[in-house]
Amino acid sequence: MHQLTASRRRLLLGAAAASAGALLTGCTSNDTGEGDGDRTAANDRPAADDKPGKRITIGYAGPQADHGWLNAVNDNARQRAEKYPDVTLEVTEGSNDTAQQIGQIETLINRQVDVLVVLPADGKALTRVGLKAMRAGIPVVNLDRVFNTPQAYRCWVGGDNYGMGLNAGHYIGERLKDKPNAKVVELAGLDNLELTKQRTQGFDDALKNYPNIKKVARQAAEFTVESGQAKMAQLLQAQQDFDALWNHDDDQGVGALRAVDQAGREDFLMVGGAGALSAFQAIKAGRGVLKATVLYPPTMAASAIDLARALGQGKGVSGLAEFEIPSSLTCYSAVVDKENVDQYMSTGFK
CATH class of the missing domain: 3.40.50.2300 (Response regulator)
Structure with a gap:
């Protein structure tokens, strides 16, 4: 939890950063590196800076898991957060009703979570609640379905x-x-x-x-x-x-x-x-x-948790020249065939 401070406001302007491991493993678990069929799943690979830091609370709000991919996204977020002893994850009950999801996110804002990760049921309809969080000093990681304006999020993570x-x-x-x-x-x-x-x-x-x-x-x-x-x-x-x-x-x-x-x-x-x-x-x-x-990797949700943790803790970037995390991160859509399917088997969703 947090109190709104000048430093938190500066955080939203770019003072915080994520580890390169967070950027380059969770979202790009679909890379084409060599593998022997036993490649570790993205959620099991720690970020480059996985040493415990300041305890933070991340609020996670996603839509109803009425599709295999959406269920996998929610699972990836939860499992990734469990890797970090310094992260408490508050998860809302997913909803495809925009008014209900707005209410759930407003509850997280009122609880003063440190960071929000939001996969909106409708990006356009939920833009105003993203703006509300940002104006309250809570950085938002917008997952997949993008809000109408970059002012409603600190970082967007999604597929291509x-x-x-x-x-x-x-x-x-x-x-x-x-x-x-x-x-x-x-x-x-x-x-x-x-x-x-x-x-x-x-x-x-x-x-x-x-x-x-x-x-x-x-x-x-x-x-x-x-x-x-x-x-x-x-x-x-x-x-x-x-x-x-x-x-x-x-x-x-x-x-x-x-x-x-x-x-x-x-x-x-x-x-x-x-x-x-x-x-x-x-x-x-x-x-x-x-x-x-x-x-279209559901592991993007694990990357979103990595980025949210880094934002909440104000950690620096490892492996990138910039001091700040990027404003957007697009996951690569690799082709999986018989030649490389063993590398990706652990990321497959049911």
Whole structure:
């Protein structure tokens, strides 16, 4: 807990910093370094400066965990905080109701937590409560869904939706570049979400590098197993001949694979998205159409806790020239296939 002081106000202007280990391990657990299949999970790797410091309280507010990825995000935050004996984590009950989540965050502000980590159900709708925290002298680490203004957070940590599509497109493109008149289809997520549009844009931009490849169909699903199965069945019925599929989300991919199996199709390759354990296991087994998945790592929540701790303790940066933590940190969307899946198995979410 804290009393609002001039030094705390200066903290929000950039006097605090995080360890490079926090920046370069939690969020980039999807690096491409060598591994022997026993690589330690991101949450089990300490930050560079993990020596106990001043005791602080971090408030964590996320949406309802109604999706495998969101549940993994919440778990990563809790597990990372448990690594630090000097951190107390106050977690709100997740909600997709913006008014309820605003109320939960205001409760944390009133309790005078030292730092806030917020994954808003709706970034635009929750911007005002981020501003309220910052004005109260509580630095905010904005996780994934960004607030409308940088004034509402000290640091943003999130994934690269455009990069997901870009890397999926290049992976497919390199495998089809020598095939004349190659055809691909896309199973997207919710079309009313900006992240879905970004993933599609990245995919389309990547395919521009391969003039022999044409996207012949796109179907939007809803990030659920049921929608993935239904929409994939429609795609398979409408498109009797194609060479590759990019599916935006591994949860809906479970349903998509059911539809593929029911149709008896195995004449194309499939690339998933996010990094579910079931996808990793299928890739490792090497049976079926799923050959790779593009990460949207839930370990970003562990990095957010690292950054929040550093902000609360005013620790310096190790390994970076700047005195302050960055204002934003974008996680890389690595492609995981049979060649490197063992390195990432421990990060897969259920």
